[in-house]
Amino acid sequence: MLPRPARRTRARRASRILLALAAMAALISVDVPDAAARPPLGVTAQALPGATADRVGALFSGGLDGGHFCTAAVVRSDDRDVIATAAHCLGEPDTTFFAPGYRDGEAPYGVWKVTGVHVARGWTDGENPDDDIAFATVAPVDGGRSGAVEDLVGGFPVAALQPADATVTVIGYPGTDEIPLRCSNTTALFSDTQRRIDCPDLSGGTSGSPWLVDGALAGVLGGHEGGGTVPEVSYSAVMGDQAVELYREASDAG
Known part of the structure; x- marks a missing residue:
C-alpha cells in the first residue's frame, strides 16, 4: 500500500514544480515585447503600446495644443518623478509639458509639467554636444491626479x-x-x-x-x-x- 501515496506525492511535487516554472516564465515575460513582433535591425516601425513604449512620451510647448517638439522617457528615481531627454529640448522648461504614452492626440497617463532641470555646466556655458543629456523632474497638471509618473508607467x-x-x-x-x-x-x-x-x-x-x-x-x-x-x-x-x-x-x- 505504500507505493501509491509515494506516487501521488511525486505527482503533487511535479505539479507544483510545473506551476512554479509557469509563474516564473510569466514574471520573466513581463515588460519584454514579443521577439517575433520586433522589426529587423535597422528597420523603423510603429512602437506598439505596452510597458516599454508607455514610459516614453512627447514633450509639448504649453500643453497638448502647442504641438510636440521632442521626446523624453521616465527613468527610475527615489521620488519616481524623473524623466530623461536631450539638454537642447529643455531650453524653456517653464512651458514644457510631458505626456507619457501619447498616441493620436490622447494622453492616457495625463500631462506632466517640468518642475526642475538638471544639465551639465558644459551645456549651460557653451552647449557642448558631449553634454547634451538632461534629466528633469515632473509633476501632474491634471485636476485631481496625484502620485508620481513612475507609479503609472514604470521607469527605465x-x-x-x-x-x-x-x-x-x-x-x-x-x-x-x-x-x-x-x-x-x-x-x-x-x-x-x-x-x-x-x-x-x-x-x-x-x-x-x-x-x-x-x-x-x-x-x-x-x-x-x-x-x-x-x-x-x-x-x-x-x-x-x-x-x-x-x-x-x-x-x-x-
Whole structure:
C-alpha cells in the first residue's frame, strides 16, 4: 500500500514544480515585447503600446495644443518623478509639458509639467554636444491626479558606459507623427564621446528619445549635430560619470 501515496506525492511535487516554472516564465515575460513582433535591425516601425513604449512620451510647448517638439522617457528615481531627454529640448522648461504614452492626440497617463532641470555646466556655458543629456523632474497638471509618473508607467534603469557596438533600441516621436516609432540596430562610436546609430525616419521631434540597451537607458538622441541632420543617422552623447551624477541629482531633488 505504500507505493501509491509515494506516487501521488511525486505527482503533487511535479505539479507544483510545473506551476512554479509557469509563474516564473510569466514574471520573466513581463515588460519584454514579443521577439517575433520586433522589426529587423535597422528597420523603423510603429512602437506598439505596452510597458516599454508607455514610459516614453512627447514633450509639448504649453500643453497638448502647442504641438510636440521632442521626446523624453521616465527613468527610475527615489521620488519616481524623473524623466530623461536631450539638454537642447529643455531650453524653456517653464512651458514644457510631458505626456507619457501619447498616441493620436490622447494622453492616457495625463500631462506632466517640468518642475526642475538638471544639465551639465558644459551645456549651460557653451552647449557642448558631449553634454547634451538632461534629466528633469515632473509633476501632474491634471485636476485631481496625484502620485508620481513612475507609479503609472514604470521607469527605465540608467546604465552608463555601454560597449561601443551595443545594440540599441530607440523610441521617439517625429514632429509630424502622433504615434511613436521604434528602431533597433547595432551602434558604433562616432568619437570617444559620441555614439551613432543607423535608423531611417528618425526626423525632427525624436531629439531626446531614449537609447535603450537591454531595457536600460544608455543615452538619448542628441549630441553631435543636435542628434543628426538627416533622418537616417542619429547620435547620442556617450553617457558617462557626469551624466550619471546629473541623474543622481535629479533623483535626490524631490
